[in-house]
Amino acid sequence: MxxxxxxxxxxxxxxxxxxxxxxxxxxxxxxxxxxxxxxxxxxxxxxxxxxxxxxxxxxxxxxxxxxxxxxxxxxxxxxxxxxxxxxxxxxxxxxxxxxxxCNRPKNMQPKVGPFEDLKEKLIREYVKQTWNLQGPALEQAIISQRPQLEKLISTTAHEKMPWFHGSITRENSEPRLQSGSRTNGKF
Structure with a gap:
């Protein structure tokens, strides 16, 4: 698609x-x-x-x-x-x-979003690790399952980010926010 x-x-x-x-x-x-x-x-x-x-x-x-x-x-x-x-x-x-x-100007490609490369990397990692596939089999799996894989990655990608701490209580989260630098916007 x-x-x-x-x-x-x-x-x-x-x-x-x-x-x-x-x-x-x-x-x-x-x-x-x-x-x-x-x-x-x-x-x-x-x-x-x-x-x-x-x-x-x-x-x-x-x-x-x-x-x-x-x-x-x-x-x-x-x-x-x-x-x-x-x-x-x-x-x-x-x-x-x-x-x-309204066609794009000549030699202009569609603009790629800031997370497109990350999404592609996460999809490939997921298929390699979960289905143990490589090479042409990996490519075919990604092609045939792309919509489902994109949806899965988009709803779980945050779990791989360094700022994600899983399900923790308020009491556990406050000390984590207080440690290190006290930058506005820290979450």
Whole structure:
């Protein structure tokens, strides 16, 4: 799924809402001009940024528990690409039809989020250790199980961080916070 979306010329990756608005406005004033980006608020989700009457609108495309994708309150689809294809034909809650993709500038790759490399490393480590796989078998397992592995890693990655102390009482946590430097924001 990630490779299919990354290959889309109108997918910008992990950019902010403001960056999306800049790209859209630089590309023109066409109603229905749109781009797809990674959601920064919903794990595994996307955001559709759309220009209409000189204003940008942003719609979250959530990844649903059954591994389908939908704009909140809208029809479910097998992939983000299917969501886009549907909204080229149907407004179904959007301010206008999707009319023209705002493609990335030449030689620009989708922006990778700060945790993408970490996520990939954790997925590989997990599959190697849990399923004792290597080489082509490891790659095939990752490809076939990617959505489940991403979900698993995203919900358990914090357990491998040095700041994670597991389930401890308040009485045990306070001395740990008091030890060492007393930096604001320490947790």
């Amino acid at each position: 990630a490779d299919a979306v990354n290959a889309l010329p109108f997918f910008y990756g992990n950019i902010t809402r403001e960056e999306a608005e800049d790209y859209l406005k630089k590309a023109g004033t066409t109603n229905g001009l749109y781009l797809l980006r990674q959601s920064r608020n919903y794990l595994g989700g996307f955001a559709l940024s759309l220009l209409h009457s000189g204003r940008c609108y942003h719609y979250t495309i959530e990844r649903e528990p059954n591994d389908t994708y939908a704009i909140v309150g809208g029809k479910s689809h097998r992939s983000p690409v299917d969501v886009i294809d549907y909204h080229v034909q149907e407004m179904d809650g959007l301010v206008c039809l999707l009319k023209k993709p």
